[in-house]
Amino acid sequence: MHHHKALPGAALASAAVLLMTACFPAAEEEAADGRISVAMMQPPRSGLTPLSDDAFKLSRWSTAETLVVLDEAGDPQPGLATDWTQVDATTWTFTVREGVTFHDGTELTADTAAHALSFAAQAAPKPRILDGVELEVDAEGDTLTVTTADEDPLVPQRLSSPQLSILAESAYDGDAVDPVGTGSGPFEIVEVNGTTSARLDRFDDYWGEPAQAAGIDVSFVPDGTARAAALRTGEADIVESVPTSQAALLEEDTLTEVPMPRTNTLYLNTEQGPFTDHGTRAAVRDAIDAQALVDGVYEGRADVAEGLLGPAIPWAAERPERTDPVEAADPDGTPITLATFTDRAELPEVATVLEQQLEDAGFEVEQVVREYANIEEDALAGEFDAFILSRATVLDSGDPAAYMTSDFSCDGSFNIAQLCDEDVDAALEEAGSAPTGEERRAAILAAEAAILDTDAALPMLHERVLQGDATHVVGSAKDPRERLLITPQTHLDR
Known part of the structure; x- marks a missing residue:
């Protein structure tokens, strides 16, 4: 039999304090500029490439966007595409939104979107959302045409996956995809420190509703006890996945059961x-x-x-x-x-x-x-x-x-x-x-x-899942699909 030796409570508490001290910015600095401090459960596994599960971090930070989004019922709605039509069993056309600027200053076009989707479709391995799907993408004017090898009624839903985020062409270099400074969302990634932390600033040229918060300070804290302690001590404003064993130690009004x-x-x-x-x-x-x-x-x-x-x-x-x-x-x-x-x-x-x-x-x-x-x-x-x-x-x-x-x-x-x-x-x-x-x-x-x-x-x-929000957090998303967390409406009210 394989056994695990449990640490005593004092040791766990000390470990949590050390993790928080190493990972989180000073609370005074955060409060001064309206930045939101977030404790994420899992560190990046693939350098934040959207072709992996790291894509869901990008969507939860509102930094990378997709042509289509899903409403609460799971039905497709306009995103970076304003509308779409199924031409025949295997062909769909999407109208690409005008007036979208990427974080590197370039403009969204149908060609840019086609480049991003074609890159994903030809990647090895493919993004999981394209398992069993063969597709070709072409652009003409502001129209994107997606053609699948077989009939696929879920093309719009597939294009809502964060793994098919549309980034600026500068994001793609060889086999790598770098979302730093290449997204189109209300927050721009300006710094990534490996698997430790990331920093995002408000993007003032965002095409949609501007972000209310000045930025996001992300810390990757796999230890659940440390994440809960960060919420309890005020080191983090929002905490992913609070362990059930820690729920009793937190104020009830800081927890949402999703x-x-x-x-x-x-x-x-x-x-x-x-x-x-x-x-x-x-x-x-x-x-x-x-x-x-x-x-x-x-x-x-x-x-x-x-x-x-x-x-x-x-x-x-x-x-x-x-x-x-x-x-x-x-x-x-x-x-x-x-x-x-x-x-x-x-x-x-x-x-x-x-x-x-x-x-x-x-x-x-x-x-x-x-x-x-x-x-x-x-x-x-x-x-x-x-x-x-x-x-x-x-x-x-x-x-x-x-x-x-x-x-x-x-x-x-x-x-x-x-x-x-x-x-x-x-x-x-x-x-x-x-x-x-x-x-x-x-x-x-x-x-x-x-x-x-x-x-x-x-x-x-x-x-x-238990999501932790400090009482001064307003407007964070409680998303069962785990695609959204910080939105343009999310801010601190101290």
Whole structure:
């Protein structure tokens, strides 16, 4: 059995103070110029390139923008494009907004937008939002034409993904994309200090509503205790993902509980190791007590998972009941590696509770726990038998089919379970091509059922994320999709 030795409370408090002292600007300096201090959970993993998950930091800071945005219902709305038309099954045209200036002083044109999208489409690896999608982009005048190899009803939603942000042409150099000084949003990135901090200033030539705050001072603080302490002591104005264990130490009016389309899932490696056997995967399925995780680790601030899609997606409740699951085999002392990451403070504790449940069922468990930046590559390469992941299910396009294709198709770029199943791929293809509305939702639920039938991914619970805002913060976004945080309206009222 793998054990973790807990630090005493005094040591944790001291560590938090040291982290805050190193990471955060002086509170007096922040207050003097109306700058907003933000404690982010995860540091950049790919140099803030928008082609990676770092893109969601750029959108949460309102520095990079997309042609399309999503409203609360997940429907596409104008962004850097003012309107669009579906010409035929595979062709869409978008009218590019006039009067947009990038942070480097250049103007947005259809050619600029085409350059950004073409770069993303030809990248290796592609942004996750383009998994299974082949597209070509052309520009003429103020019109952008997007042509897909196959019919894709989700083109506008795909173009809303922060991974397809439109940056100035100066951002693109060889294979690299640099968002520093090349976005178009109300805040401009002026400094990035590796994985420690970033600084953004208000961009006075912004095409839309000007930012009310003078700027944003970002600190990357993976330690959840340190993030909570930063809010409590006034070192940070806004804090991402406050651990549930820290909630009782904070003033109630500084916390907002946001139901998330995010599922805590156990991925099992189907390509090599003990979980190539479906019966052994089924033994893990039967061993998991999700209610114990919700009650013990999340202190009731989560929902037991009925499937991959949770209560933040209301129509998911219409899923059919699962029938005839594969019978569990006897683990009989089978050794397995169970891995997760520290950036989400609850996950190491989930791993500890889950380890005990699996050992009670007859497995022999070894834990591997690191920061996400240091474990993602190994997880995607199939180095672990089991991996606990907190996964946003509509993060990319506002549509779960994109997440499912990325995570569970044979060609998916985020396929931690190493799953390649003909029935799953067929169901995902049908879901991906179905027209929006009731027909598409039914196809997505059928794809979910096909995935669950493999027991390669075992959904355990749906999270409710705690966002921390000091009482003097006005107008921060509480976004279930985790695309928005600081908006032009966000400011400090001291």
